[in-house]
Amino acid sequence: MPLILHLANLFLRGTALMLSLVAAAAGLACLGGAFSVQLDALTHVAPVWLAVGLAGMALAAIFARDAERRAVMSLAAVGVLSTGLLIVPEVLSGLHAPAKPVPGATVKLVQFNVWGENNNPKATADWILSQNADVVMIEEGGGTAFPVVRALAKAYPNHLTCRDRQGCDTWIFSRWPLRAHRSFTEDKLPLFGAWATLDHPKGPFTVAATHFIWPFPGGPQQAQSRLLAKTLSPFPKDTLIVTGDFNSTPWSWSLRRQDKALGLKRRTRALASWPSGEFSRIASAPFPILPIDHVYAGKAWKTVKVERGPKLGSDHRAVVVTLTR
Structure with a gap:
């Protein structure tokens, strides 16, 4: 012994x-x-x-x-x-006092990579619709997740997606009319996503959604980040909102540089969103550990609430952000 x-x-x-x-x-x-x-x-x-x-x-x-x-x-x-x-x-x-919502000037957003291999699209769509959000941005809306897109398209007649490139399944759904919009792929950019200027009663503002590639190997993702900042630079920064699955964590130097380049405040702070549940055919996770889904907003917006969604049919958790101005 x-x-x-x-x-x-x-x-x-x-x-x-x-x-x-x-x-x-x-x-x-x-x-x-x-x-x-x-x-x-x-x-x-x-x-x-x-x-x-x-x-x-x-x-x-x-x-x-x-x-x-x-x-x-x-x-x-x-x-x-x-x-x-x-x-x-x-x-x-992330330790700060939340702002009080201003009636008529509050916007609720859902950012969600719904996963092209979603194993429960109905529950995913039902949950998103139950949030009664003003704007919904999703990535990987193809494959088994396409029923989510169909359900959202019925509830949100104002919507758009990427165009002219296979594999781009980023969507923007809005409660308000789209005053102007464009897919990044229309300009043949090596960047998946789109932007839309929304006709809000308190004044128009622009939202953008994107989906970056993985950070391995280093280099291509950083190029996408620089391109995103350049593409969005013409829009007024005060009211601009940018969301997406950036496949980049907030303690990386790359995301720190992106924070600075966009000139916006990232409202998601250490909010882990991946992996969730069965994130591949051979692996599952009891809880997410990496914050890779982010929401940015200009200084005109104040943060009321930032929440993480439940485990659904995706390998990501949704991020729900309420802003006011």
Whole structure:
């Protein structure tokens, strides 16, 4: 029995060392993302590296001794501090008092990647309609999710989608008439999405919805981000609203640059939206861990409420944002 305990202790100490090394290396690589888009790809999963570092630190504290304990815990601390520097400010930035809604000047939006392999489109459509939102922006409205589009099109006669390019299933549905609108693909841009200027009783404003590619490998997604900022630059920033599945987390350097380039305030703060439920044919998730669905709005808008939707038939959770001006 003592031999088994000794071997178990060695195994756990070795595990602590391995986890701490991984956390330290990944944490430093995340900081290097400030200079390299390739390294920044690792930053999107910073919560994972943080959890790895904390696990290594806990195991070292319990099973290691003396100099070994200090060395391993120091390695883990490098990873924890590196990732914490990126994550904690984002979490704290969401701690603010909500604004009071102004009658007639409040807009409720739903941003939702409904997933082209949606396994319960009826429940998804029913939930979206139950929100009684003023504007609904969805991505991946094709495939098994197309019944969601049909249901929304009946409820929202003012709507548009991408055009002239296969695979672009981003949609905008509005309670108010569309004064002007255009799909990014009409200009042959390597960017999925569209914009629409809505004829609101309190004055028109423009909304845009987009769907970025994955951040791996680094480079193409950053190019899409720059193109989005350039494409939307002619619109008045005070009232502009931009939403989408950006496939980019708020602790990444790429999204930080996008925040600045758009010149808008991101209203979604550390609100995890992916993965949800069965996010592939072979994997499922008990809860989302990555905030990749975002809503931006100009300074004319004040945030009343930001909520996350329930688990439905998509691999994403919806984001529901109420703004007032």
